[in-house]
Amino acid sequence: MGNLTCPPPLRRQGAPVPFLPATRTAVAPLLLTLALALSGCTSADTADEPAASKPTPGKSTAGPVRQLPEQPFDYQLGGPYDPPEGVRTVVRDRTADPDPASGAYNICYVNAYQAQPDAIDWWEKKHPDLLLRSADGDLVIDEDWQEPLLDISTADRRERLAGIVGGWFDGCAKDGFAGIDADNLDSYLRSDGLLDRAQAAAFAKLLSARAHRAGLAIGQKNAAEMAKLRTELGFDFAIAEECARYQECGAYADAYDDKVLVIEYRRKDLTVACRDWGKRLMVVLRDRDLVPAGEPGHVNERC
Structure with missing residues (x-):
């Protein structure tokens, strides 16, 4: 048995920065x-x-709850708070305290394809070869969040990473979550050409299998260009940031039979989302920093 030192808690504050279309x-x-x-x-x-x-692809010890409740939902990555009246689905960070919201369908946020900045030392000490590096040995970083990309370039590394990330999934299940928000599926677009979509898809399959083993549903996060692979990858629903702004909602809606959570960060994009998709998809307007309710800057509106 190896060293049992725990890595730092992994928390992503605020909303991920959007990327243009095409754009475990x-x-x-x-x-x-x-x-x-x-x-x-x-x-x-x-x-x-x-x-x-x-993970053991194709095997499941429990059937995940795959049917999302109807509107509305709330997106609470910046910190937990009592959901607004009528909210039936809540997305919270896996390290949130309290974890799930009482009486709601709870989705657990996990940064599945990148390392949190406060966990870099742990990765360097325990698994340095699982961080993506350039030819000169430097870490490949998502500059918007200062997050190193995980190296999913080989089958061995993908399986090892799925063991780590899958352990976090198990923790989400133990805490009482029903689903997983597996972030940064599109990190290969920020890899300077060192990773590709096929590798991201292969890792997604491992993560979906691991989530299902834990009795959890799992959602595709962004990467509209991969929505058509939904069945192959094993995703049960989608979480789409700014799909109205970038005219991507249709790709998610068609692939996921309208089981899509939409987060917009601009009021004019909420208007478009509600007009075009409000009767089919679950839509919320949040402030870009995802500030908890009661704090300055908090924005939380629905269609």
């Missing part, structure tokens, strides 16, 4: 679980026992 023997796991519990960690915090956390 029966005794061994039991002993590991016991050791992690005694250490104060969970299997979601470590990947030092890959045999215990490695």
